[in-house]
Amino acid sequence: MNILVVVVDALRVDRVGSYGGRSVTPTIDELAADGTIFENAYSTTNATDPALTSLQTGQYPRTHGVLNHGSHVSEMEKKRVEDTSTLPSVLNKRGFATGAFGRPLGRWHRRGFDRYPELTSAHWRLKSLEKAVSDILYSVHPSIGDVISGVYNSLTDRTGSDDENEIVEAFDSFLEDADRFYSLVHLMDTHTPYDVDENLVERYLERFEYENTPLTEIAERFPTGSITYNSLQPGGVVNQNNDQWRGHEVGIGTALARAQYDAAATEADRKIDSLLSVLRDRGMLEETLVLIVADHGESLGEHDIYFEHHGLYEATVRVPLIVRPPFDAVDRVSELVNITDIAPTVLDVLDDSKGSPTEFDADGRSLLPLLEGSDSDDTWDSREAILLEEANTQRFRGIRTQNWKYLRAVGDPACRYCERPHGAAEQLYDLTTDPNETENLVEDRSEQAAKLRAQLEELLSRYTHSENDPNASDNRSVEYDDEEEVLDRLESLGYR
Numbered sequence: 001m002n003i004l005v006v007v008v009d010a011l012r013v014d015r016v017g018s019y020g021g022r023s024v025t026p027t028i029d030e031l032a033a034d035g036t037i038f039e040n041a042y043s044t045t046n047a048t049d050p051a052l053t054s055l056q057t058g059q060y061p062r063t064h065g066v067l068n069h070g071s072h073v074s075e076m077e078k079k080r081v082e083d084t085s086t087l088p089s090v091l092n093k094r095g096f097a098t099g100a101f102g103r104p105l106g107r108w109h110r111r112g113f114d115r116y117p118e119l120t121s122a123h124w125r126l127k128s129l130e131k132a133v134s135d136i137l138y139s140v141h142p143s144i145g146d147v148i149s150g151v152y153n154s155l156t157d158r159t160g161s162d163d164e165n166e167i168v169e170a171f172d173s174f175l176e177d178a179d180r181f182y183s184l185v186h187l188m189d190t191h192t193p194y195d196v197d198e199n200l201v202e203r204y205l206e207r208f209e210y211e212n213t214p215l216t217e218i219a220e221r222f223p224t225g226s227i228t229y230n231s232l233q234p235g236g237v238v239n240q241n242n243d244q245w246r247g248h249e250v251g252i253g254t255a256l257a258r259a260q261y262d263a264a265a266t267e268a269d270r271k272i273d274s275l276l277s278v279l280r281d282r283g284m285l286e287e288t289l290v291l292i293v294a295d296h297g298e299s300l301g302e303h304d305i306y307f308e309h310h311g312l313y314e315a316t317v318r319v320p321l322i323v324r325p326p327f328d329a330v331d332r333v334s335e336l337v338n339i340t341d342i343a344p345t346v347l348d349v350l351d352d353s354k355g356s357p358t359e360f361d362a363d364g365r366s367l368l369p370l371l372e373g374s375d376s377d378d379t380w381d382s383r384e385a386i387l388l389e390e391a392n393t394q395r396f397r398g399i400r401t402q403n404w405k406y407l408r409a410v411g412d413p414a415c416r417y418c419e420r421p422h423g424a425a426e427q428l429y430d431l432t433t434d435p436n437e438t439e440n441l442v443e444d445r446s447e448q449a450a451k452l453r454a455q456l457e458e459l460l461s462r463y464t465h466s467e468n469d470p471n472a473s474d475n476r477s478v479e480y481d482d483e484e485e486v487l488d489r490l491e492s493l494g495y496r
């Protein structure tokens with residue numbers, strides 16, 4: 001059996017049709033119809049580096065030791081994770097060909113992979129440099145940034161198809177010599193900036209409106225190509241000619257960016273279709289366990305967070321998880337699961353002798369009993385709570401139980417990126433009646449809050465390894481010892 005894990009960075013549950021969302025992901029929906037939809041799946045955090053490390057190690061960030069993201073990951077954090085078993089390293093030892101495709105990450109993510117994408121490829125170099133340069137220009141004057149963006153757009157393919165060809169061709173050539181494989185594909189379409197096909201965006205405009213005016217109507221008043229990512233940021237300027245819309249830029253921009261996000265989800269879905277076609281053409285699809293998941297979600301305006309993944313709110317930490325095993329599986333699972341369960345699940349599915357895999361020290365648990373449903377020999381004890389933690393922006397910690405979300409700031413609740421708080425220092429939400437987390441019940445339901453506070457403390461101590469003192473994550477990496485680190489730092493300017 002083979003394993004294909006596709007991580008769609010920042011993909012929200014409500015954009016996946018099989019979760020009752022907008023039908024912009026036909027391939028994922030078809031796969032879901034054939035497999036299992038985990039309705040209550042969560043990340044462990046809100047940033048890619050700690051989340052993907054959780055996926056590959058089966059451990060919470062405070063167990064594997066990487067709590068930060070990008071350039072904020074300290075040398076100490078990288079050292080901590082060095083000795084931890086990862087799914088590709090375990091499978092590679094068992095004779096699996098291992099290949100990662102798409103977005104490249106820091107050096108510890110490469111462990112166990114025969115093939116790993118180069119951060120220094122032309123694609124990533126261009127992306128990083130473009131973002132760094134345009135940020136500087138926008139800080140000088142927005143119109144200079146717009147001009148440069150326009151020139152850049154006219155010179156480069158912004159539809160993502162280059163990216164797709166690179167990923168799909170690399171995946172196809174990897175399969176050439178693979179008897180059995182483990183592959184991790186990391187797609188960036190739904191992560192800002194949304195480099196999407198303008199025609200696709202136009203098709204989705206009709207789904208959105210601004211102050212009761214359909215966006216299709218508003219868009220006609222804008223010169224083609226004038227809506228750029230940078231112009232959509234709060235304080236940005238939409239370069240448009242019609243006085244009627246002056247003063248409404250950010251509101252319109254926000255609505256348009258949501259249409260771009262939908263289009264981006266469709267583009268990621270098309271890439272998944274191409275990857276599955278490669279497997280089908282090679283006759284390998286039916287013997288491949290396919291998992292579609294996101295590293296975290298994305299806030300499209302919820303809690304005053306625009307096109308970013310700050311905080312531990314549902315929009316940011318709840319993720320789609322679809323598992324299509326090469327055997328009959330149940331349609332839907334409502335149990336609380338998280339991305340630390342993926343690695344133990346893969347090993348369990350591969351093992352003939354059931355039970356928990358011994359070569360792996362995972363915090364997560366195999367989802368195989370849930371996939372098999374009532375046919376399972378094993379039972380699944382419902383998980384009481386999932387630990388959520390961020391170290392990068394607001395430094396909130398929290399837990400999600402079956403019905404509640406409790407969040408607590410470590411110190412100052414202000415978001416480091418937005419320089420303002422997105423919510424109170426302590427927050428409690430009843431997700432059964434308030435799924436969008438709008439009413440903070442921490443005072444009205446103080447007993448419930450106290451109970452969850454204690455439960456959070458218990459989880460924090462349960463998952464703290466003595467050598468992984470999370471306070472040490474304050475040490476930021478200031479030495480950039482090679483080009484990879486520099487590019488990583490550039491990337492973090494634009495991708496956080």
Ligand SMILES: [Zn+2]
Nearest residue numbers: 310415417418
């Ligand atoms: Zn923020």
